[in-house]
Amino acid sequence: MQEIRTYLFRLIFAAIILMPYAGCCANNWPVPADFQSQLDNLAMGLIVENGTPKEQILALQTWINENIAYDETTNEVQKEWDTDQMAYLTCSSRKGNSFQVANLLSVLAQKMGIGVFVIKGYMVKEDANATCHDWCGCMIDGQPYLTDPTCGCQPFSKNDKHYLAHPDSLKFTYIPFDPLMQLRPTMLTYEQQEKKIDADTANNNGWLDSLNAYLKQDAHTQKKAVYKRMEPDGEHNKLVTAELTRLKNAIEDETISLQIKRSENIMYKLSDLHNWIVDLNFMSSSIERTIMNKIDGISGELDDMTAQLNAITNRKKTLRYKVAKDRIDEERQMLNKCENLLKKKKKR
Numbered sequence: 001m002q003e004i005r006t007y008l009f010r011l012i013f014a015a016i017i018l019m020p021y022a023g024c025c026a027n028n029w030p031v032p033a034d035f036q037s038q039l040d041n042l043a044m045g046l047i048v049e050n051g052t053p054k055e056q057i058l059a060l061q062t063w064i065n066e067n068i069a070y071d072e073t074t075n076e077v078q079k080e081w082d083t084d085q086m087a088y089l090t091c092s093s094r095k096g097n098s099f100q101v102a103n104l105l106s107v108l109a110q111k112m113g114i115g116v117f118v119i120k121g122y123m124v125k126e127d128a129n130a131t132c133h134d135w136c137g138c139m140i141d142g143q144p145y146l147t148d149p150t151c152g153c154q155p156f157s158k159n160d161k162h163y164l165a166h167p168d169s170l171k172f173t174y175i176p177f178d179p180l181m182q183l184r185p186t187m188l189t190y191e192q193q194e195k196k197i198d199a200d201t202a203n204n205n206g207w208l209d210s211l212n213a214y215l216k217q218d219a220h221t222q223k224k225a226v227y228k229r230m231e232p233d234g235e236h237n238k239l240v241t242a243e244l245t246r247l248k249n250a251i252e253d254e255t256i257s258l259q260i261k262r263s264e265n266i267m268y269k270l271s272d273l274h275n276w277i278v279d280l281n282f283m284s285s286s287i288e289r290t291i292m293n294k295i296d297g298i299s300g301e302l303d304d305m306t307a308q309l310n311a312i313t314n315r316k317k318t319l320r321y322k323v324a325k326d327r328i329d330e331e332r333q334m335l336n337k338c339e340n341l342l343k344k345k346k347k348r
Helices: 002-026 033-049 053-067 076-080 083-093 098-111 190-194 207-215 219-230 238-279 285-310 319-347
Strands: 116-125 128-140 143-147 174-176
Touching: 033 053, 033 083, 033 098, 053 098, 053 128, 083 098, 098 116, 098 128, 128 174, 174 190, 219 238, 238 285, 238 319, 285 319
Parallel strands: none
Antiparallel strands: 116 128, 116 174, 128 143
16 A cells, blocks of 8 residues: 555656646636627627528628737747637637637637638748648538638628638648648649649548548547648648647647546556455455456556557657656556465465
């Protein structure tokens, strides 16, 4: 029991050390309830006043254009906040970069029952260098559309080329980092889009199924899926390379955090298992098998956690990476003690 107490004290100490990291990643602060009510009322009003989903999106983009200033200097760290937090700060400041404004459109549209999602990528213009930009995608009546709430039109109109555009019409100017977000059965490489080469290079007839599956995934799984699709997609420019680096760092940071959380759960399992073995007065074959199954299960989890941490290439994450590895090592020691205790019980 002393070993478990010692480990729990270390667990608490490590949690205190890691608290600043958790705050930076989760930014766990509540969005005011009255703000949520205001968003709900706004969404409901737009639904009542406008008929079809297309008309509702138009009304929503018009509202954003009239009330939110487009400002690309707004702090990029908000990309790590959750969607409601970002929507609150965007509305409170009445300004936002393309990612924040696209997020606000997505949040409000979803409250209206329209599945709008944010697309990260870059824009290619004739008279300027490519620049990072974010816009939105959606499916209406089974058809894919792209829409950009920060295109600067005053006001938006149904005839604007950035309003619910067919993906083909913007394929050479709006280039998503994630090839799936081209929303087309035939996907182009980054180079083909930049050079306006309309070549059939990657047939993706199942793109809609892939999109639906992607939208149901958690954020961590989505990042890994995007990275996997981006990495082999032709030659990479500086923007794509930078996004790949950002994604990889985010995935590895989250992987470390997930393994630390898993280790906390495993320690509770080990504590229960240890106490169970200590309190055993009779060892039947069925009880022994049950205990061994639990030991094997915990050992398998520790093996998986080790494999995920070993896959991290940037191991100079110092404290957090070391804490995760140390926890796994200590939990293996505790598991071995449980096995040895079980053997002693069997000899009695």
